[in-house]
Amino acid sequence: MMRFEDCFRLLHERLKTELIITSAGNTSELWWEISRETERVFYLEASMSLASLFAAGIAYGNPEKTVVAFSGDGAFNMNPGMLFVERQLDLPNLKHFMVSNRCYGSTNELTMPFSHAIDYAGMARAAGLLRVYSIARLEELERQLDDIIKVAGHTFTVLHVEPLGRHAVSPPLDGPEVKFRFGRYLERNGGRPIFDTPLG
Amino acid sequence: MSTASEAIARQIADATAKCGITTIASLPDGWITDLITAYAQDNRFRHLAVNREESAIGFCSGAYLGGIGSMALMGASGLLTCIYALTKINYTYQIPILIGITLRGRPGDSAKFHQSNSLYLDSIIQSIDMPFIPIEKAEDIPKIGVAYAHSRTLSRPVVIGFTRELLRGQA
Numbered sequence: 001m002m003r004f005e006d007c008f009r010l011l012h013e014r015l016k017t018e019l020i021i022t023s024a025g026n027t028s029e030l031w032w033e034i035s036r037e038t039e040r041v042f043y044l045e046a047s048m049s050l051a052s053l054f055a056a057g058i059a060y061g062n063p064e065k066t067v068v069a070f071s072g073d074g075a076f077n078m079n080p081g082m083l084f085v086e087r088q089l090d091l092p093n094l095k096h097f098m099v100s101n102r103c104y105g106s107t108n109e110l111t112m113p114f115s116h117a118i119d120y121a122g123m124a125r126a127a128g129l130l131r132v133y134s135i136a137r138l139e140e141l142e143r144q145l146d147d148i149i150k151v152a153g154h155t156f157t158v159l160h161v162e163p164l165g166r167h168a169v170s171p172p173l174d175g176p177e178v179k180f181r182f183g184r185y186l187e188r189n190g191g192r193p194i195f196d197t198p199l200g
Numbered sequence: 201m202s203t204a205s206e207a208i209a210r211q212i213a214d215a216t217a218k219c220g221i222t223t224i225a226s227l228p229d230g231w232i233t234d235l236i237t238a239y240a241q242d243n244r245f246r247h248l249a250v251n252r253e254e255s256a257i258g259f260c261s262g263a264y265l266g267g268i269g270s271m272a273l274m275g276a277s278g279l280l281t282c283i284y285a286l287t288k289i290n291y292t293y294q295i296p297i298l299i300g301i302t303l304r305g306r307p308g309d310s311a312k313f314h315q316s317n318s319l320y321l322d323s324i325i326q327s328i329d330m331p332f333i334p335i336e337k338a339e340d341i342p343k344i345g346v347a348y349a350h351s352r353t354l355s356r357p358v359v360i361g362f363t364r365e366l367l368r369g370q371a
Contacts, residue, residue, distance in 0.1 A: 021262075042265070046288030050258030053250075054289070057259045060223075061266015081251030085259070089248065175292035176355075183265055192267020 002138050004101060004161040008034055010138060011097075014145055018066040018095075019058060019186075023051035025106025027070040027099055029168035039185040043171045043178055047071070049079035052096045056086060059094040062191055066093050066149060073100040073115050083127040083156065092152040101163045109163045124156045136160035204369025209238035211341050212362075217244045219345035220269040221298070224248070225256035229275025231302040231367050236273065253278035257285040261295045269348070272297060276304040276317040279359065280324060286357050287328060296351040296358075298344075303334065303361040331358045337371045 008030045020041040022028040028043045035041070042058075044051050055069030076082070076098050086096065102115040121134035131153050135141045141159070148155045171178075183194045212235060216224075224239040225248040226232070240247040250256045256272035263270040274282075279301045290297055305317030325332050331354065333347045334340070344360060351358035365371035 044289070044293075046292045047258075048284060048288065050254060050261075050285060050289065053255050053258035054262040057262020057264070057268070057270075058266045059262075060259075061263055061268040079252065079255065082255065084251050085248070085255055176294045179265075179293045179295060186265065186267075194265060194267050 001136055002141070002159065002161045004030065004099070004164045005034075006138055007099075007141065007159055007161050010141060011145075015068060015149065018068045018149065019055075019062070021051055021055035021058065021067065021069045023047040023069075023071045023075055025072060025074075025104070026101070026164050026168065027072060029106075029170055030164070031070070032171040033168055038171075038173065038178075038181050040182070042182045043173065045170060046175075047075065049075040049082065051075065052082050052094075053085060055096070056089055056091060056094055059091045060089065062186065063091075063093055064190065066095060067091075068149070069094065069096045071096065071098050072105060073098060073102065073120070074104050074112055076120065077112070077115070077118075080123060083124055083129060086154060086156070087128045090154050092154060094154050095149055096154075096156045097159055098156065099159045099161055101161050103163050105164055109165070120158045121156075124158075129154070129156050131155045133157040134160070202369065205234045205367060206238070206369075208338065208367060208369045209235045211338060212335075212344065213238050213242050213245070215341045215344045216271065217242075219348045221271050221348060222246065223260070223263055223268050223270040224273055225250050225259050225270060226273035227251075227253050227256065227275070227278055229278065229302045229304070231304070231364055232273060232275070232300075232362065235362075235367065239273075253282050254285045257282050257289065257297065257299075260297050261289050261293075264295055264297065270298075271300055271348070273300040275302045276321050276361075277314070280317075280321070283324070283328065286330070290357045291328075294355040296355050298348045298351050299357055299359045300344075301359060301361050302367070303363050306363065309364065325359060330356070332361060333358065334361045334363070336363045336366055338366065340366070
């Protein structure tokens with residue numbers, strides 16, 4: 001089992017050019033705490049199971065960019081059918097990391113009792129996903145990360161982490177600020193026009 | 201697909217393409233199966249079948265940031281399952297999205313299990329201040345483009361509602 005912070009520090013050290021989509025709770029809070037980034041990151045704190053499909057829409061429109069989506073096991077349990085849609089899309093530039101801390105990290109780490117019995121990677125394989133990873137040790141993440149990220153093809157990776165064990169703060173950004181910073185970053189870096197599309 | 205409903209589906213697809221929409225994410229309702237088929241078979245569009253309506257909201261919202269014009273297509277009941285996603289994602293971040301729904305529960309719809317839509321659909325849409333444009337007659341079909349543009353101007357969701365008579369080619 002990895003320490004949540006160690007896992008995210010490693011990811012932040014290695015993922016320097018990818019677009020990052022975080023979900024509600026700990027993944028947004030920790031990425032903000034570690035990175036303080038406001039450009040290539042969309043902190044989708046109001047996500048409730050939709051972060052990976054939101055990321056899929058971005059990846060679909062930006063095939064030349066690698067898009068990393070973080071979701072939690074609480075979110076995954078709300079909508080495991082996300083895997084079927086991801087499988088159908090099969091976007092080579094979408095990399096979905098599902099962080100399993102077996103609790104609701106954004107709500108005082110209340111235990112999620114059914115999570116202990118679920119084989120998330122097995123579910124993904126059963127859904128027809130071809131590149132599925134299940135990682136519980138930092139050294140393994142370090143070793144596998146290039147394969148997950150740099151080799152083209154949709155991936156689903158379960159990151160087994162310990163609960164954070166403390167309260168972390170949300171990014172101090174209003175929704176429209178997140179949208180404009182992220183969207184303008186995309187527009188400046190080769191993305192399709194978003195805000196400047198003529199409306200006629 | 202009858203000739204009349206096929207012709208209407210083609211008109212709707214034409215109006216959708218004309219305003220710059222290239223991607224449709226849908227979950228079926230019995231009234232729109234012909235329309236979904238029309239989108240799926242039309243090479244101007246990428247059609248994505250989703251597992252639940254909220255997933256269409258998530259995907260289309262991301263597609264907006266990918267510079268892709270899209271529409272989420274679903275039944276009226278499906279829209280009601282999306283209130284959280286719409287208010288949190290699209291209202292919090294001010295992300296436009298066009299949503300096409302069936303106007304289930306209107307007088308003439310004999311399905312008793314859709315009558316809750318007759319009672320509450322309009323008031324729920326109004327309660328979150330979501331602009332709603334009915335598409336009731338063939339002459340209304342160009343309003344799809346108006347609704348899409350309005351969503352982008354407003355930076356929030358806009359709903360268009362298709363009647364059964366229109367979708368059957370009877371209006």
